[in-house]
Amino acid sequence: MSVTDPRRSPLHDHHVALGASFAPFGGWEMPVQYSGTVAEHTATREAVGLFDVSHLGKVRISGPGAAAFVDRCLTNDLSRIQPGKAQYTLCCADDGGVVDDLILYLVGPDEVFAVPNAANSAGVGRRLSEVAPEGIAVDDEHDRHVVLAAQGPASPAVLAEVGLLTDADPLDYMAFVDAEWNGRPVRVCRTGYTGERGYELIAPSDGAGVLWDALAAVVAEQGGLPAGLGARDTLRTEAGLPLHGQDLGPDITPLQARCGFAVGWKKDAFWGREALLAEREAGPRRRSWGLRATGRGVPRGHMAVKRGDEVVGETTSGTFSPTLRTGIALALLDTAAGLDEGDVVAVDVRGRTLECEVVTPPFVASHVR
Template identity: 65%
Template sequence: MSEHSASDPAPLLGPLDDLHRGLEATFAEFGGWSMPVSYSGTVAEHTAVRETVGLFDVSHLGKASVTGPGAAEFVNRTLTNDLGRIAAGKAQYTLCANDSGGVVDDLIAYLVSDDDVFLVPNAANTAAVVAALAAVAPDGIEVRDRHRDFGVLAVQGPRSSQVLNALDLPTDMEYMAFADAEIELDGVARPIRVCRTGYTGEHGYELVPQWDDTAAVFTAVLAQVSAAGGLPAGLGARDTLRTEMGYPLHGHELSATISPLQARSGWAVGWSKPEFFGRAALLAEKQAGPVRRLRGLRALGRGVPRADCVVRVADQTVGFCTSGTFSPSLKQGIALALIDTAAEVSDGDTVVVDVRGRDLPCEVVAPPFVTPSTD
């Protein structure tokens, strides 16, 4: 999240801005959008997702479509993961790489059919992803930015199925699958895509309604979330939840200069594919071995490591934190950090994080920090 200065353009407003203000949310700018950070407090919202259910508005996420004869094959020649591994009705985590092997964005690709792929990139990177694909799209393939055509809501937590069942929405699907359905709003059936995806590590769903239907869908879902003992949740809880899972956030664990191999996201690269953006650079890095690698850090004392904090071993700088937060689940500070491979740091070792001039000992661990329940 970033501070907004008078010289910057005003942040964009999502379809639920008035509803969030009615719920007395606190706001911050994220990816160019004004987004709710919390309603009742980050710890309470985090706990609701882990123990009951939480509802997030993530309509700031990008949406794009790639359509036309052979659209899926075209996407497979550009993005890193192998779209051929999944069937229609399934989704896949993938990356849009640059020529040097860095990451333009990480995104979810929904395979609707061989001729229709729906993409959900990050808010600030949608235009860059669309431009990269459009620049090489052959005749007959249309790449469209559909950011304001759809909203996105995330229903996450152990009682998420209960919430959707109460609204007669489908829940019986595998992780990373989706179904197109309808939801009744004021007596009228409206189209909605229900996806068994999320960014929290909990069993959950992401709902993709039409932009103009998003407020009515949010209101209907929130009523069921409240009935199930859950809460609306903001980006503060979303960040603590994803950090506990070790999930990367673009601009922190992935970037134009941080490759999938460095971020331990090499599993999202179809190494045997003959073609995708950044292939040559990534194959070269794989052969040579990355010069740094993402690791988890768990504070051994009081203190919270934060992004950009220096990591040291025996007074030698060996890396820096990419994300850091207080873990509500563990009741201690945790971080993700890029550590030089030459330092030969292993899980179980102790490193020191410089937190505002104070040394904070941390144990090196392999994320996730908590046990996921997404399956």
């Protein structure tokens, strides 16, 4: 394999055996679907889907005061949570643009485990390393772990059946526990990216196939399916969850993307603080909204949104919603246009007008809690 070839999950052969189709994503070759995106989407909403998301980054920050150091860099207020909890946060540039969004696992005051997006993992680690004080280590552990996600209403039963949780201890939302399975450590966190109740598992890459097979067997018993990145995308879009590089990015700030909840506004320091405070004071010039098609057609990303003849924004993500059976999109709309819930706009779908209703995301009610 050349240096330009995409990376593969340690579970690649298991996906091949299941008949998965693959596509490049964030520098990785990952399964897009097995039995079909709609079937996998529906299985996750109604039962359980099993995802391999090992392309996600894994960065350990450790040393005396590691948590306080991370808190001075990233946007959210890490002091709001206790060890054993996870937190959604953002890595911003000085101008307030989003370098990446990520999940932090607070192990203790001297250790934080970060899960950035695949394409941005090295960049986030480098930024932290460049300003880390003496005694703080920032270690890229991307290849040491797999990340699996069991998502859907039957996910607690799946984890209980394989022995990773008990029925009496299903974990609170955004809480994690370090368990042991088959003699190996597995970090189990009740979070995910689908809008459904679910869990993400971080396990050693070596021998991860045994864990995947055990989970897949119980998922099948529960009426679920292995699911690829196609279903992950339709699920997260229905849930109104942003994807970095589309709905968040260097030119899209947290306030524009409705992620202001992940900013510790009262903190004295974090990257991009001054720019974001100034934007909050002035009000963002654009804001993310949901668009639900009222006619036949599917909006995609980077399509003009119009009110009459006036362009008032652009879609950032778009797909067909298997749950709603219609096209949906996330879009950045100019605040000066004064659009609000229930207004009607038009998306230019390759020269054809598609009428859409402006809605507040999510499109489908969340069941994560």
